[in-house]
Structure formats: structure tokens, C-alpha cells
Amino acid sequence: MRLILKNCNVMGKEIRDIYISDGKFCAPYGESEADRIIDVKGNLVTPGLVDMHVHFREPGQEYKENIETGSKAAARGGFTSVCCMPNTSPVVDNAAIVESIIKRAGDIGLCRVYPIGAASKGLNGEELSEIGLMKEAGIVAVSDDGKPISTAGFMRKVLEYCADFDVPVLDHCEDKSLSGGAMNEGPVSTSIGIRGIPSASEDVMIARDIIIAEYLGLPVHLCHVSTKGGMRMIREAKARGVKVTCETCPHYFTLTDESCVNYSANYKMHPPLGTQEDVDAVIEAIVDGTVDMIVTDHAPHHQDEKEIEFSLALNGIVGLESSFALGYTYLVKTGRITLDRLIEMMCHNPSSLLKLGRGGMNTGDDADLAVFDVENEFVFDKNKMLTKGRNTPYDGWKLYGETLYTVMGGKITYEKLC
Amino acid sequence: MGLKNKDLLGMKQLTAEEIMEILDTAKMMKMVIESGNKKTTHLQGKSIVTLFYENSTRTRLSFELASKYMGSASANISTSGSSVNKGESLLDTARTIDMMGTDIIIMRHNQSGAPHFIAPYLNASVVNAGDGMNEHPTQALLDMLTMYERFDTFEGKKIAICGDIYHSRVVRSNAIGLTKLGAKVSVYGPRTMMPIGIEKMGVTVADSVEDCCRDADAVMGLRVQLERQKSSLFPSVSEYARFYAITKEALACAKPDAFLMHPGPCNHGVELPTEVYDCDQSVINQQVTNGVAVRMAVLYLLMARRNEL
Numbered sequence: 220m221r222l223i224l225k226n227c228n229v230m231g232k233e234i235r236d237i238y239i240s241d242g243k244f245c246a247p248y249g250e251s252e253a254d255r256i257i258d259v260k261g262n263l264v265t266p267g268l269v270d271m272h273v274h275f276r277e278p279g280q281e282y283k284e285n286i287e288t289g290s291k292a293a294a295r296g297g298f299t300s301v302c303c304m305p306n307t308s309p310v311v312d313n314a315a316i317v318e319s320i321i322k323r324a325g326d327i328g329l330c331r332v333y334p335i336g337a338a339s340k341g342l343n344g345e346e347l348s349e350i351g352l353m354k355e356a357g358i359v360a361v362s363d364d365g366k367p368i369s370t371a372g373f374m375r376k377v378l379e380y381c382a383d384f385d386v387p388v389l390d391h392c393e394d395k396s397l398s399g400g401a402m403n404e405g406p407v408s409t410s411i412g413i414r415g416i417p418s419a420s421e422d423v424m425i426a427r428d429i430i431i432a433e434y435l436g437l438p439v440h441l442c443h444v445s446t447k448g449g450m451r452m453i454r455e456a457k458a459r460g461v462k463v464t465c466e467t468c469p470h471y472f473t474l475t476d477e478s479c480v481n482y483s484a485n486y487k488m489h490p491p492l493g494t495q496e497d498v499d500a501v502i503e504a505i506v507d508g509t510v511d512m513i514v515t516d517h518a519p520h521h522q523d524e525k526e527i528e529f530s531l532a533l534n535g536i537v538g539l540e541s542s543f544a545l546g547y548t549y550l551v552k553t554g555r556i557t558l559d560r561l562i563e564m565m566c567h568n569p570s571s572l573l574k575l576g577r578g579g580m581n582t583g584d585d586a587d588l589a590v591f592d593v594e595n596e597f598v599f600d601k602n603k604m605l606t607k608g609r610n611t612p613y614d615g616w617k618l619y620g621e622t623l624y625t626v627m628g629g630k631i632t633y634e635k636l637c
Numbered sequence: 638m639g640l641k642n643k644d645l646l647g648m649k650q651l652t653a654e655e656i657m658e659i660l661d662t663a664k665m666m667k668m669v670i671e672s673g674n675k676k677t678t679h680l681q682g683k684s685i686v687t688l689f690y691e692n693s694t695r696t697r698l699s700f701e702l703a704s705k706y707m708g709s710a711s712a713n714i715s716t717s718g719s720s721v722n723k724g725e726s727l728l729d730t731a732r733t734i735d736m737m738g739t740d741i742i743i744m745r746h747n748q749s750g751a752p753h754f755i756a757p758y759l760n761a762s763v764v765n766a767g768d769g770m771n772e773h774p775t776q777a778l779l780d781m782l783t784m785y786e787r788f789d790t791f792e793g794k795k796i797a798i799c800g801d802i803y804h805s806r807v808v809r810s811n812a813i814g815l816t817k818l819g820a821k822v823s824v825y826g827p828r829t830m831m832p833i834g835i836e837k838m839g840v841t842v843a844d845s846v847e848d849c850c851r852d853a854d855a856v857m858g859l860r861v862q863l864e865r866q867k868s869s870l871f872p873s874v875s876e877y878a879r880f881y882a883i884t885k886e887a888l889a890c891a892k893p894d895a896f897l898m899h900p901g902p903c904n905h906g907v908e909l910p911t912e913v914y915d916c917d918q919s920v921i922n923q924q925v926t927n928g929v930a931v932r933m934a935v936l937y938l939l940m941a942r943r944n945e946l
């Protein structure tokens with residue numbers, strides 16, 4: 220497949236044509252040699268985005284999502300690479316499941332899917348899973364996401380053992396003895412009578428992880444950080460040289476716990492939506508470089524698990540198809556950060572932490588890219604999503620940054636049909 | 638006048654004017670109850686269903702009697718003995734009841750927001766008879782009726798509420814309703830049972846039972862909801878009784894003509910010593926009568942709104 224994209228506004232810096240051949244960016248060739256020529260009409264072209272935190276639910280929970288629908292949703296969001304979390308059924312805690320996921324994703328061929336292995340067997344928080352063998356099979360990190368790595372002692376073991384294999388450890392920070400509620404604890408939870416989760420539940424675990432990482436001199440990555448206190452501790456730890464990295468999600472810079480007042484479970488996730496102070500702190504941390512990545516924590520659920528009583532509904536929202544537009548609209552268009560910084564968080568940084576080798580746009584690099592319309596407003600419509608999930612809080616939101624095309628390895632994986 | 642909304646989901650959704658209209662209507666309904674002939678035709682030809690996912694004596698019976706006194710057909714469903722035990726979802730159950738031509742569904746549920754969740758899907762009006770830890774509006778309305786019979790205005794009155802504030806839907810509804818009418822609400826209980834940010838609801842958190850009751854016009858005890866406690870929030874019943882109960886001495890800190898209320902059922906000797914429960918200032922038994930009157934008023938006003946549409 221030889222593809223030419225004409226009039227590309229590459230990273231908002233230069234208008235040029237992009238030539239692709241055999242899955243790679245290449246030197247210009249004659250238009251008559253192209254299989255397809257697309258005029259992207261000066262729209263924004265970025266490297267293919269990387270989301271290092273998604274849940275594709277396969278194997279075992281295909282009624283929520285599978286690798287195919289997840290890949291389609293990723294492509295529609297401009298993503299060409301995703302890392303899928305291991306809390307499937309069965310759990311990704313051995314090489315055979317890792318291989319099967321990679322095989323399935325390759326056969327589907329719409330997105331590069333990098334599995335993350337479980338840190339503990341069956342996510343039990345007690346015994347190490349076969350991390351070395353899973354690394355050979357293709358995992359790019361370990362995590363017990365959905366659950367925290369339960370005890371400080373086991374966290375130490377995981378960090379040490381993973382260091383032998385150069386496998387990053389991603390921790391979901393939550394002290395279960397403090398959490399146990401369904402939304403952020405504060406005046407809103409008190410007023411509407413929903414059991415609260417204190418921000419201290421996340422902060423206590425962030426503090427613990429920083430202390431252990433600092434003591435051992437080993438790296439740790441903190442998932443979906445949402446609190447003011449967490450960002451402050453990570454900023455301080457980085458300043459004194461602790462090898463800590465962190466990610467946040469679009470919902471933590473666009474929504475507060477006030478959204479929960481109507482008991483819609485599309486505002487229910489873990490960690491929970493915080494206060495305006497938390498949102499301001501997350502944005503500050505994005506601006507000053509404390510935040511390394513923006514991820515979606517794409518967590519599709521079936522309607523029967525979300526359109527029920529708030530406290531009984533499952534945690535999580537889908538995010539792949541709204542992430543770039545939310546980042547662009549709320550961070551870049553508002554002048555808080557540059558487009559370069561957004562792409563650093565949504566492509567280069569996750570690629571570099573997990574050694575994915577993504578994000579290059581030079582001759583010889585894999586041809587992964589996305590084309591976005593950042594000039595015209597569009598209305599986000601949940602019914603147009605390609606994920607199986609409909610659990611988004613962004614239905615009807617007016618945003619900038621609609622995906623027009625996504626190309627992965629020289630193949631068009633998404634194309635907006637007018 | 639009349640009620641604005643199809644449903645009565647909570648005191649949050651009522652204006653001060655609507656609350657006063659319910660209380661004034663309830664005063665008239667009370668005359669019906671106290672007359673020898675407890676029969677009106679206000680709800681004739683209408684049907685009312687109570688759907689209770691939690692146990693109840695007072696609330697359920699008073700709703701049932703209220704609808705019967707006003708001539709409606711009424712039926713009851715509880716979770717045991719219904720398809721809820723077969724795993725039917727709340728929404729499916731509610732829609733099923735709705736499709737049988739029900740005018741008003743009165744629901745108690747252990748999940749906060751459950752009535753808010755089903756109401757938009759239904760033609761029937763939904764009355765919240767208690768949802769989780771959120772609200773219990775008709776309890777607050779009957780408490781307010783009990784106060785309104787004893788003072789003309791809520792403006793500037795001090796209401797003391799002591800006990801398990803965290804788990805109490807009665808407190809939330811009372812705090813919202815009373816502050817809307819200009820009363821001052823003071824609360825006290827173990828810190829482990831005091832929800833974060835309760836001050837934002839316009840109430841004052843006191844330092845002790847005595848401090849809470851000081852110069853109060855009315856004092857309300859709350860049931861310690863042992864069934865709602867996931868973990869021990871106080872060490873023992875006797876320690877609770879020693880430090881957090883409304884004693885005779887604490888009640889003496891209130892105004893001389895202050896009266897004592899309790900939503901029931903009461904754990905005697907825990908939140909209230911029995912001699913306090915039975916003391917002259919106690920209006921706990923009158924509250925029960927007012928429960929029927931207030932529920933008659935609510936059903937009447939909701940049905941009047943439905944008839945207008």
C-alpha cells in the first residue's frame with residue numbers, strides 16, 4: 220500500500236505532503252505510483268497517539284468490549300497504540316494469555332495492542348506472577364490495575380523483581396481500608412447521601428509508593444492520579460530525584476464531583492471525580508510537567524452495569540474516542556499548554572517509558588499518524604462511538620479535534636465518513 | 638399553587654412555599670383523621686402502590702392508611718415474595734408497576750438516588766419513602782408539621798439533632814427543609830458518624846450533646862442505625878449511651894418549652910434513656926399521627942397536579 224497525504228499541517232508547524240510506502244514513512248515518489256492520495260486540506264497531522272491504560276475486556280468479558288471493538292474505538296480516537304490492562308477473565312498473568320492477545324490484535328490489525336501483565340497471580344496481591352516469561356511473550360509493563368498492589372511489602376517485591384527484567388510497574392493507588400464508597404467524599408457526597416471515598420485513600424498509597432521507590436532507588440509509575448495532594452507529592456518527589464512518573468485522565472481535568480448530583484453512573488469511576496481544587500491541581504501539574512502522560516483508563520461496561528442505582532453501578536467510563544478532543548479543547552485551545560506538550564503526554568512519553576518506539580515521523584519510521592480537525596467545533600455523540608460501551612459523560616459536549624483519519628503502519632484504520 | 642414536580646424525591650426539590658403548602662394541607666388532613674369518619678373521596682378511582690426494598694413499620698403503614706382514608710385502591714409489594722427475589726432489576730420492577738396503571742409509586746430503597754433514577758422512566762409519580770443515606774422527605778415533613786403545630790414560624794428557631802448523622806436520611810431531609818424555612822439546625826454525634834462537609838448544608842456542628850441542645854426550641858434524637866454500619870464506628874452501646882445519648886440533663890439545656898422528637902424506631906437506652914423517651918416534653922407519639930396527615934397531604938397534592946395535566 221502506497222499512500223500520499225497531501226497538505227498535512229504537521230504538528231501545526233509546516234504544511235507538507237506525507238509519503239508512505241510498505242508501512243513506513245518514505246521519500247517522495249510520483250503520484251502515479253500511489254494506491255491512494257488523500258488531500259487532508261491543511262488539517263492537523265500528529266504522530267499516532269499512544270494510550271498506555273485501556274481495558275479491552277478480552278478474554279472473558281467480551282459483552283463489554285473485545286479487542287476488535289476496542290481497536291476500532293482507539294483508531295477513531297486517533298490512537299495507533301494502546302496498552303491493555305490485565306484484569307480480564309482469566310487474568311493476564313501468564314505467557315499464554317499474553318501471546319493470545321497479541322495474536323488476536325495482530326489478526327484484527329487496527330491498532331498496536333501491547334499487553335500489560337498482572338503483577339500478582341490472579342491479581343491476588345500476594346504471589347508474583349511469571350513476569351519474566353510474560354516479558355518474553357511481549358508484555359510492556361506490569362500492573363494489578365483495578366486493584367492496588369495491596370501491601371507495602373509486596374510492592375517492594377514487585378519493584379525489585381521487575382527491575383531484574385526492566386519491566387515498568389504501574390500502580391493503581393487506593394488504600395482500600397479508606398475507600399469503600401462510590402464517589403469523592405466531601406460536601407457533595409454528604410448532601411446526596413452517597414458513601415464517600417476520601418482523597419486521602421489515593422494520597423496514602425501515592426505516598427507509600429514514593430517512599431518505597433525512593434528507598435530502593437527504583438522507578439515506579441502511578442496510574443490515573445486525580446488529587447491535589449497526589450500531584451503535590453509527585454512534584455516534590457521528582458524534584459528530589461525519585462524515579463516516579465504519573466498519568467492522569469481527561470475526566471480529571473474536565474469534571475468535578477458536582478456532576479454526580481443526579482446519580483448518573485457515567486460520572487462514577489475510580490479514583491472518583493474530585494473537587495474543583497483537584498481539577499485545578501491536575502491542570503497545574505499538566506502545565507508544569509509533573510504529569511507525564513494523559514491516558515483514558517478506557518473502561519467499557521454494559522448498559523446493565525451502568526444504568527442502575529449509583530452505588531451498585533460499576534466503576535469506569537469509556538474514553539478513547541473523546542480523549543484527544545478533550546485534551547485539545549481544554550488544554551491547548553485554552554492556551555494552557557502547547558500542542559507539542561499534549562502530544563508528548565499522549566504519544567512520546569508513554570512510548571518512551573514502555574519502550575514502544577512510537578511517535579517518529581521521519582523516513583523509515585512506522586507510518587503511524589492521525590489527522591484531526593481542530594478548526595471546527597463538533598458535537599460528541601455517544602451513539603457514533605465504535606466502542607461497545609456507551610458509558611461516557613461527554614455525550615452532547617461541544618469539542619474541537621474530531622478525528623478525520625488514522626493511519627497505523629501505513630494502513631488507514633479510521634476514516635471519518637461525511 | 639400546588640406542587641411543581643411530578644415526583645416527590647426529596648426536600649432538595651421542594652421550595653419553601655411548597656413545603657408550607659404541604660404543611661397547611663396536612664393540618665386539614667389531620668382534622669379528617671381526628672374526626673370520627675376517616676373517609677374522603679380525594680383519591681377515589683386512583684391507584685397507589687408501595688414498593689419497599691427495606692423494612693418499615695411507620696412509613697409504610699402510614700402511607701397505606703393515608704391512601705385508604707382518601708379512597709384510593711392501594712397495593713403493596715415488598716422484596717420478599719416478589720420477582721425482586723428472582724433478580725429482577727429495579728427499573729424493570731418499577732416499569733411493570735407503572736404499566737398496570739398506577740398513579741403513584743411510593744418507594745423505599747437502600748440505595749441513595751434509587752427513586753431519582755427510576756422517576757424519569759415512569760408515568761406514575763414517585764414518592765421517596767427513604768433512599769439509602771440520602772433523604773426521607775415525608776419524615777422531615779411530619780417532623781416539621783409537629784414543630785409547626787407548636788410554633789407559628791420556623792424563622793430563627795433552633796432545632797438540635799443528635800446521633801448518627803452520617804447514615805441518617807432523616808437529618809439530611811430535615812436540615813434541607815428547616816434551613817429553607819429559616820430555622821437554625823445544630824447537629825452532634827460521634828466524629829466517626831459526622832459526614833465531611835455537613836456545614837455546607839447550612840447546619841452547625843456542636844461540641845457536645847449539651848452544646849447542641851442549648852437554647853433549642855426542639856430536640857431530635859436519631860436511631861443508631863446498626864444495620865447500616867459497615868464497621869464499628871463506636872466501641873460499645875454503653876459507651877455511646879454514656880457520651881452521646883440525649884439525657885435528662887442535656888434536654889434541660891434546651892428552652893423550657895422545648896419538645897423532644899424521634900423518628901423511631903428507638904433503641905431505648907442507647908440514643909434515648911427510656912425516662913426521656915416517656916417524659917412530658919416528648920412528642921414522639923404525636924409525630925406518628927402527623928405522619929399519616931403529612932402523607933395524606935403529599936398524596937393529595939401530587940394527585941391534584943396529575944389531574945390538572
